[in-house]
Amino acid sequence: MTLASLYQSNECAVSFELFPPKTPEGVDLLCKNVERLMQFGPKYFTCTYGAGGSSRGTTLEVLKKVKEITRLPVASHLTCVGSTVEDLTGYLQQAKEQGVDYIVALRGDPPKGTDQFEKTEGGLKYANELVELIREKFGDLGIAVAGYPETHQEAVDFDTDLANLKRKVDAGADIVITQLFYDNSDFYRFRDACNAIGINVPIVPGVLPVTNFKQAQRIASMCKASIPDTLQSAMTENDDAQHQFRVGVDHAREQTIDLLKNGVPGIHYYVLNKSEAAAELLDGLQMADASS
Incomplete structure (x- = not known):
């Protein structure tokens, strides 16, 4: 099944993003969480790798395990950082030989200590x-590329960033997966702008169920995502860990319900190798397109 075809039904296609653990114990825990996430009928899993390609080999090992557990398609992230065309081609060949089905194609962030690629x-x-x-x-x-509802942090402006996205789609991308956002209106504005300039592939929102406010702040600062005042107030009114977890999960659940009502073709969840938050927010939800 092709990547684009996963988004051609009335059912919202769910997918989950993982990252390569640093220890064997971390890999075991990841596998247990993947098994738990299978109850929500995901269409595929993706896996990132460390800065500058430092964990590419581990990424392929993780994806091999995930595919053995789930029998689902898997996708590897791939960036241009620190790699020649020969390096990239070699990795792609290795990934294909190990059963990788899709690639999340990214330029990549500047190396640590620099602010320019x-x-x-x-x-x-x-x-x-x-x-x-x-x-x-x-x-x-299959190829997925990244989109930025609140504009990539290095882009001159929104329109320039959108033109860059169109170049990626015109080059052959099957779908766009967005950076995380906390306000759905940012996603809808972005989706409308994509449609207006002829980006006709599925636009898949990326959602992160935050579980504490410090985490939300750190991640938002890294990707320039804004935190709505209502979410900030709710999370900071009590520093109890369970309170903040509940607020974050409830917010992501409300995001999900609203996205379903507005006819998204799928949702990509950034689960940070954990299953508890994703399991709670998805429990009991019907992922069929609520707009139909």
């Missing part, structure tokens, strides 16, 4: 170039 000699500068490489050499791999 620098192209590696013999490498690629933009994500659309990575999409072109995958399409040219590994045409049967």
Whole structure:
């Protein structure tokens, strides 16, 4: 089944993002959480890797385990950071040989300690170039690219960022998965703007169920996502861990219900290798398109 075809029914396609654990114990825990998340009928799992490609090998090992457990398609993140075209091609070949079905194609963040992306000699500068490489050499791999409802932190403005996204889609991306956001109106504004300039692939919202306010602040500062005043007030009125967990999960659940009512083709959950928050927010929800 192709990546795009997963989003062609009235059922909202759920997917989950993982990251490679640093210890064998972490891998065991991840596998247990993946098994728990299977009750929600995900269509696929994705896995990131460390800065500069530091854990690419572990990413493939994790995806191999996840595929063995779930029998579902899996997707590997891939960035241009610190890699030549030869490096990227080698990784893609290895990923394909190990059963990876899809690639989340990203330019990648600047290395730690710098605030500007620098192209590696013999490498690629933009994500659309990575999409072109995958399409040219590994045409049967599905491709997802990133979209930014509140604008990428390095973009000059919203319109410029949107034009960059269109280049990625025109290069051959199957779907767009968005950066996390806490206010659904930001997503709807972004989706409408995509439609207006002819981005016609599925736009999949990315949702992170935050479980404490410090986590929300840290992640928001990294990706320039704004925290609504209502969420901030609710999380900070009590520093009890269970209170903050409940507030964060309830907010993500409300986001999910509203997104379903507004006809999203799927939702991609950033679960941080845990299952408790995602399980609570999804419990009892009917993921069929509520707008139909």
